[in-house]
Amino acid sequence: MSETIKKFMYLNRRAPYGTIYAWESLEVVLIGAAFDQDVSLAFIGDGVYQLLEGQDTSESDMKNFSTTYKALGDYDVTKLYVEKESLEERGLTLDDLMPLTWEDEDDDWAEKDSIRLVSRAELADVLDDQDIVYSF
């Protein structure tokens, strides 16, 4: 759709249901996937709660959109950076998050992890390397 390939980062900073930012961020990611850019997502601060396994919104009448993260691989959105310190500060580990994977067509459709656990310093370098940062 465009000849320019830019590095697009969607920076997710908030818990999933207290505000609409997380869901409307996902809506941008899904639309943006059609533009064939080099897309990454990062989850920092309370944003790490967006990826928590076993989300149940049935008592709160909120739409549970957590399954959408599992579909991101099908949209070729395969780089999800999660900040290690943000998990630790909230008493969480990688095991508390949804197992998110994608199939690599260049590697006989091998299933690979989408989540990349990075330190705060490493994520700073990743962000520094981006052309565009959408902040939610």
Next chain:
Amino acid sequence: MKFAIQVNEGPYQHQATDSAYQFAKAALDAGHEIMRVFFYHDGVNNGTNLTTPPQDDRNIVNRWSELGKAHDLDMVVCVAAAQRRGIVDEGEMQRNGKDAQNIADGFRISGLGQLIEAGIQSERLMVFGD
């Protein structure tokens, strides 16, 4: 410099929209180009002509309309965010069977693709939000 601006918060509630406006005005005054202003989340409320702020306060919506007119700005309100929050133009009124429209002068309603395109085509995307 060719800028794009994203506004994520509503008028009066949050300073983000004032900062975005002041930035846009300063950038244009300095000779820069603003290829699009995209209103998302509660930012879509910048585009309703039903606001009536007290007379001794700034009129944020009219201010955008005037800046848009003076510089022929492309001011886009996200359709999905607008539908949730009741920002309606002629087309949306007919499509969704509403009996009124409230889009302010100089704004248009369009899709999120316009935000991605702004990211691709601009040299800098400035995000104003919380």
